[in-house]
Each structure stands twice: as structure tokens, then as C-alpha cells.
Amino acid sequence: MAEDLVFYANPMSRARIARWMLEEVGAPYRTEWLTFDGTMKSSDFLAINPMGKVPTIRHGKTVVTEAAAICAYLADAFPDAGLAPPTDKRGDHYRWMFFAAGPLEMAVSIKAFSLNVPKERERSIGCGSYESVMDALSFAVTQHPYITGETFTAADVYVGAHISWGLQFGTLEARPEFQAYWDRLKERPASKRATAIDDEEMHRQLAAAKG
Structure with a gap:
């Protein structure tokens, strides 16, 4: 219900x-x-x-x-x-979803706020360096058409959303493999429906704020 x-x-x-x-x-x-x-x-x-x-x-x-x-x-x-692989095949599903929630988001935030992590202290934070995170993300999106293989899953929703925003706002390197991966996701009907719902409400809120 x-x-x-x-x-x-x-x-x-x-x-x-x-x-x-x-x-x-x-x-x-x-x-x-x-x-x-x-x-x-x-x-x-x-x-x-x-x-x-x-x-x-x-x-x-x-x-x-x-x-x-x-x-x-x-x-x-x-x-x-x-939207989830069989239990015995969920390694990549969980691995890359929580990689995006942890190291990826941390590395992007550090870069966005122009924070400096000394090279000798990179092991002290969860993401290491921004460059190593970008390389790992490239690996994740180039092994298969989707994160866990041939089938779209919830991991693609989460990783795909981060890549979409990163490319749009310049917080991710504009690597061709990131764009190619997002191109495989952006035409999904569910993604388009979700965007339309949120965009409509966003415009309503902005108009209300202007009076």
C-alpha cells in the first residue's frame, strides 16, 4: 500500500x-x-x-x-x-556501492573544499588520494556493462548518480569511461521519471521562495 x-x-x-x-x-x-x-x-x-x-x-x-x-x-x-544479484554474487554490488558512499564521496568533498591532505597522511583517511579513487572508479565501470556484470542493479543507481552529478558539476574528472557508463544509464525510464518529479518540485519551491 x-x-x-x-x-x-x-x-x-x-x-x-x-x-x-x-x-x-x-x-x-x-x-x-x-x-x-x-x-x-x-x-x-x-x-x-x-x-x-x-x-x-x-x-x-x-x-x-x-x-x-x-x-x-x-x-x-x-x-x-x-535490483540485487543473487546472494552469492553480491560482492561487487556491495563493494562498489559502499565505495561510492565512502571513499568516493570523501575524496570529492576534500577536493571540492580545496582541503590539502599531505602525501604522508593519505593512509590516515579512508579515501587515500583523489587520483587513486578516480582510478578505482574507472576500474569499477569498465569491467562489465554494469557494476555487477550484464544486469543493472541498485549499485548502478548509486554509483551512476554520483557519476552523473560529478560530470555535471565538475567534481569528477571527465574521463571517457565515466561518460560512457553514464550514457548506458541516463535513458532508463525510472531515472527520467524520478528527475521529472524532483525537477517539478524544485521549480515549485524556488518559485515559492521568490514570492
Whole structure:
């Protein structure tokens, strides 16, 4: 039932990743739109996610936060969608999804904020160097058509979203293998539906802010 799966979101956030995953799953869900300095910090929402952040989903009595965790959870909760490989073949599925959630996002953030990690201290942080992360990401997207092989999975939603944003905003190197990988994903109907939903709400919020 639609009321059983609730999605807390803002269209100008990482909730766009979870929206794409929800559209791939195809199960009915209800969206609760939240504002950054308003409803996201309300006592009602903080009781659901103490971080006061989106994306967050509530599936019955189960609450899941963090975009990578939401992607992994939905793939397991709705197996008929075929978005997770068989259990004995999930190595790359988990490996690269959480690589993107950890080392990739950390390396991109460090670079975006022009933070300097001395060469001799790179082993002290989870991502190492930006260059080594880019090389690892290149490896991930060139071994197979999709992250886990010949079939699209939740890992492609998460990794693909990061690559899409990185290419759009210049936080990733414009390597041809990144563009080729994104080209394989960007025409997916679920991705287009998700983008249309979030873009419509984004324009509505921006128009409302202007008065």
C-alpha cells in the first residue's frame, strides 16, 4: 500500500538518488517534502531521523536513512524488481556501492573544499588520494556493462548518480569511461521519471521562495 512506504525528501538533495531507486523498484510510495531549515528540523521528523536529513524512508515500522543504505534496503525488500544479484554474487554490488558512499564521496568533498591532505597522511583517511579513487572508479565501470556484470542493479543507481552529478558539476574528472557508463544509464525510464518529479518540485519551491 502507498501509505506503507513513505519517502522524506527535498528535491535539492541526495534524496534524488533514493527517488530514482524507488522508481526502479516500482512499488507505490508517498512523498513527504521537507524544507532544510524548517520541517527537516521539526521534532516530528527528528524523531524519525535524529540527523534531520534526507533522504529517509519509512517502510512500515522500519526506518532507513543514508542513500546507499536505502538503495541496498529497497533492493532486498522488493526482490521482484531484480535490483540485487543473487546472494552469492553480491560482492561487487556491495563493494562498489559502499565505495561510492565512502571513499568516493570523501575524496570529492576534500577536493571540492580545496582541503590539502599531505602525501604522508593519505593512509590516515579512508579515501587515500583523489587520483587513486578516480582510478578505482574507472576500474569499477569498465569491467562489465554494469557494476555487477550484464544486469543493472541498485549499485548502478548509486554509483551512476554520483557519476552523473560529478560530470555535471565538475567534481569528477571527465574521463571517457565515466561518460560512457553514464550514457548506458541516463535513458532508463525510472531515472527520467524520478528527475521529472524532483525537477517539478524544485521549480515549485524556488518559485515559492521568490514570492
